[in-house]
Amino acid sequence: MDKSNRLKNELFDEEKQRQQSLITRFEKIEVNLEKPFPDGEDYVLMMNANISTPHECANHIHQILKQRSALALVNGNEYWDMHRPLVQSCNLTLLHFKHDDCMPVNYAFWRSCSMLLASVIPKAFRDEYKVHIISKPVADLTGGSFICDVEVENLTDWKPTSQEIQSITSLLWDETVKAHRYERIQVSAEVASKLFADNFHRLSELEKLTEQDANRQFTIYRCGQYIELSDGPMIADTSQIGFIYLSAIHPLKKKDGSRFYRFQGIAMPKQLNINPFAFSLIRDRSKRLKSNIIPKDSNIKNKSSSSSINENSSGNHNNKLEKRINDIEKEKIMDELFYDPDEDDSNQQWMDRKKFLYESRIKSSSSSDTNVNKNVDDDEQRKRKLQSETKLKKPRTNDATLNCPCCLSLLCLDCQRHEIYKTQYRAMFVQNCRIDYGKKLFIKNKDEIRKRFQKRKKRQQQSEQQESENEHSFSTLTTNDQYYPVHCNICNTQVAVYDLDEVYHFFSVIASH
Ligand SMILES: [Zn+2]
Structure with a gap:
């Protein structure tokens, strides 16, 4: 000492x-x-x-x-x-x-x-x-x-x-x-x-x-x-x-x-x-x-010097000074919080911009529909019906936002939830999706599924007969039951099927409501 x-x-x-x-x-x-x-x-x-x-x-x-x-x-x-x-x-x-x-x-x-x-x-x-x-x-x-x-x-x-x-x-x-x-x-x-x-x-x-x-x-x-x-x-x-x-x-x-x-x-x-x-x-x-x-004594000096700035300089300089102080304050708050408090808001703005672009896309496509020649077929009518239904039921809102379960890429911003099967969604406009036209999928209607279930019981005894009946059931399918698989464009996971009405049916996706 x-x-x-x-x-x-x-x-x-x-x-x-x-x-x-x-x-x-x-x-x-x-x-x-x-x-x-x-x-x-x-x-x-x-x-x-x-x-x-x-x-x-x-x-x-x-x-x-x-x-x-x-x-x-x-x-x-x-x-x-x-x-x-x-x-x-x-x-x-x-x-x-x-x-x-x-x-x-x-x-x-x-x-x-x-x-x-x-x-x-x-x-x-x-x-x-x-x-x-x-x-x-x-x-x-x-x-x-x-x-x-x-x-x-x-x-x-x-x-x-x-x-x-x-x-x-x-x-x-x-x-x-x-x-x-x-x-x-x-x-x-x-x-x-x-x-x-x-x-x-x-x-x-x-x-x-x-x-x-x-x-x-x-x-x-x-x-x-x-x-x-x-x-x-x-x-x-x-x-x-x-x-x-x-x-x-x-x-x-x-x-x-x-x-x-x-x-x-x-x-x-x-x-x-x-x-x-x-x-x-x-x-x-x-x-x-x-x-x-700021150290105590230099703080006193700063106070006097800042007051001299205020007296001598223009308002522009003061504004700059104020802005800098605000920036420092903001940085300070972020330092304390360990996160950016504005991030949620800026993310929301980004999302709103995306939605706006998307909605304007729907508008333009529906207006172009009116110009199409009057010789519209049944499929076109169904498509428009679905579109108008969606619009009537949910005027500006949306049932869910869908993401790929594997890579979480955004797939769809506007969809309609299935009334019975709550994990299924249908939509017309999607993102990051790829339709595989090289592969066809057939989905049987309910009666056929029931029939098939009953037949499966008999399968062990009458396996040969079963096979021939199965072939028969495939041949009874109409083109309406025909779908194409839809994959995530980023990671190639199958996320939906695409029907002949040009509607996407999402089933294995992450939905945020
Ligand atoms: Zn993916």
Whole structure:
């Protein structure tokens, strides 16, 4: 530990002891611990005001409760660190990562991991490279990683290697084993400015906040030997972190041209199990540059510079800027969702376009029918009858969309379902279909099928007679019972038959209604 850090820690300890010495008498408080176990009962504990913490309350009940509780909720409205002393009688709820109200715990976890990362980065560099932590611990779940922005003195044009990233990860793992508590104290502006005397970024922030309110108290956290200014809350200790990895280090530039590095990490709480494949996915994703958070101090600079843009430039420039921000926002949302929320709509538009083309095709074909000479035969009439029937029964809608069962190619957009055989559809206009005229199929009518069934019984006894009768039955078929097989044009699976009325009868297809 370097000298300035040692002094900081001594100051922190001194301040903590001073605050504890102010408590001169024990005051008993009643803590109503609300159902720490599901289907269990409330516990009423007598504790000491300004001394006892939620962690100690958990310790009184059960070891499991002590290990898993990451955050407490006081009187249902204030999230409370596990190691922060309770000040008065209250209702206390202990929260963990599988709790119904787990989001505040997630935020605390992310913030705590961000602080842990900041604590190990200075250790990873040799003494000649002085590290300045720019960002405070942030709990931002977007982008799938927690971050820490740092400036490193005397380090120009550093391209981090995977070995360097791994070695920082191993430093993080070392810290989780040590189970450092996240200690919290509140200090005056004077003490805070002493604690952060060597950090320009924190000092300027403290100065700004003190200007607004001179008597303001500042919340300070310590994890291991690392001290940071943060409003919190944090989780109980680093042993609650299961996996933690440094994913990537991105060299970036501020507006003024100075270089800083964005360290991005990913972690999982010990209480949650995740399969290795899923974790590898979120770990890969966490490597992507998280661009939506700008370091605090450069944020202030950005604000002033963006206002100067607004004053000087034309509306066109503003529009461009706005569009870019919108694009970034959109990308951010997609990143969070893991999918494209507009995809369904664009697919629907594609489908509507297809349908429109298809309907216009039907219209043109029916109008051309009227021009056909009056000498139309029976088949033509039947065809038109079917067409008009379809139109009357289902004016703009359609019974189903049919797809090939094998390759899922689209076969038909407009069809009519068979009234009895629900898996059969008839249609006139199809796609991706090929009629095999080289092969004829015959389908017998019902009487013949029945006859054949009865005859099959006799087949064993009178096999020779049967054969001759069969031949006879084929010869009685009319041309109306004649069909051609229809195949999927893509994969050649038979999907329908085609009759002499130019109607397709689909039977082995996937129908979506
Ligand atoms: Zn197919």
